Amino acid sequence: DIQMTQSPSSLSASVGDRVTITCRASQGISNYLAWFQQKPGKAPKSLIYAASSLQSGVPSKFSGSGSGTDFTLTISSLQPEDFATYYCQQYNSFPHTFGQGTKLEIK
Amino acid sequence: EVQLVESGGGLVQPGGSLRLSCAASGFTFSSYAMSWVRQAPGKGLEWVSAISGSGGITYHADSVKGRFTISRDNSKNTLYLQMNSLRAEDTAVYYCAKDLNYYGSGGSDFWGQGTLVTVSS
Numbered sequence: 001d002i003q004m005t006q007s008p009s010s011l012s013a014s015v016g017d018r019v020t021i022t023c024r025a026s027q028g029i030s031n032y033l034a035w036f037q038q039k040p041g042k043a044p045k046s047l048i049y050a051a052s053s054l055q056s057g058v059p060s061k062f063s064g065s066g067s068g069t070d071f072t073l074t075i076s077s078l079q080p081e082d083f084a085t086y087y088c089q090q091y092n093s094f095p096h097t098f099g100q101g102t103k104l105e106i107k
Numbered sequence: 108e109v110q111l112v113e114s115g116g117g118l119v120q121p122g123g124s125l126r127l128s129c130a131a132s133g134f135t136f137s138s139y140a141m142s143w144v145r146q147a148p149g150k151g152l153e154w155v156s157a158i159s160g161s162g163g164i165t166y167h168a169d170s171v172k173g174r175f176t177i178s179r180d181n182s183k184n185t186l187y188l189q190m191n192s193l194r195a196e197d198t199a200v201y202y203c204a205k206d207l208n209y210y211g212s213g214g215s216d217f218w219g220q221g222t223l224v225t226v227s228s
Contacts, residue, residue: 001169034214036152043202043221044144044152049214056216087152091214094166096142096154 002026002090006099012107017078021102023071023088032092035064035073038101039084047086048073080106109133109217111203116222123193123226129186129203129219137161137181140211143188145199146221155201156188160209171197193226200224 003026013019023033031051036044046055048064051071061076075082083106088099115127129141143155156177157166165177176189186203200221207213 032212032214036215038152043218046214046216046218049207049216089152089154089214091212094157094211095168096157096211098144098152098154101151 001095002029002093002097004088004090004097004099006086006088006102008102009100010103010105012105013078014107015078015080018074018076019078019104021073021075021086021088021104023066023073023099025069025071025090025092028068029090029092031067032090033064033066033071034089034091035062036087036089037082037084038087044087075104078104109205111205111217111219113201113203113219113222116201116224118225118227119193120228121194121226124189124191125193125224127188127190127201127203127222127224129188131184131186131203131205134205136179136184138209140206140209140213141177141179141186142204142206142211142215143177143186144202144204144215144218145197145224146202147196147199150199153199157206157211158186159211164210166211190224193224195226198224198226 033051035048038044052064142157174192204215205217
């Protein structure tokens with residue numbers, strides 16, 4: 001199975017900041033990577049697929065990059081509604097494993 | 108508008124069975140793969156199972172293989188997860204998710220609201 005490792009596990013930032021979350025795959029997955037946002041008690045929301053393609057309706061403040069084993073999610077100009085937990089998921093091969101999550105908190 | 112509505116969760120004793128359903132609307136159901144993903148209380152997301160658009164190809168995580176079965180009825184626009192021999196560690200919120208393509212190689216774009224399964228005596 002492909003292991004997905006996110007860093008950091010938690011992150012404190014202020015409104016207006018720009019933050020970057022990293023996801024590393026244990027083997028190459030081309031660009032078969034998605035990012036999700038989850039708020040407490042809610043279902044995950046899809047943000048990005050194919051490593052860098054924005055899902056419909058997702059604001060351009062979210063951006064993804066990477067290929068192979070190393071990927072990043074960048075969120076610019078943080079707003080209060082952006083504070084949540086973020087997950088990466090590889091779908092290059094089954095099982096479609098998730099990273100452990102990165103909790104983004106308000107400083 | 109795409110909608111996914113899960114149902115069938117509840118309290119079940121260890122060793123028991125439960126069948127989850129996910130009613131889909133707002134898209135051509137048979138054209139897309141579907142998945143089940145779960146989240147234990149206070150934990151991260153865990154991929155459970157996936158099924159192709161026709162239902163002819165299925166995948167299951169090792170943790171549920173031989174106990175859970177994913178299926179779909181395209182005439183009813185409904186996805187299922189039959190869960191047998193349930194264990195305490197299966198306690199979680201179960202989400203269904205729509206894939207971006209037919210085979211399950213596109214990533215998920217829409218998720219249901221989830222249904223809670225609690226395995227306890």
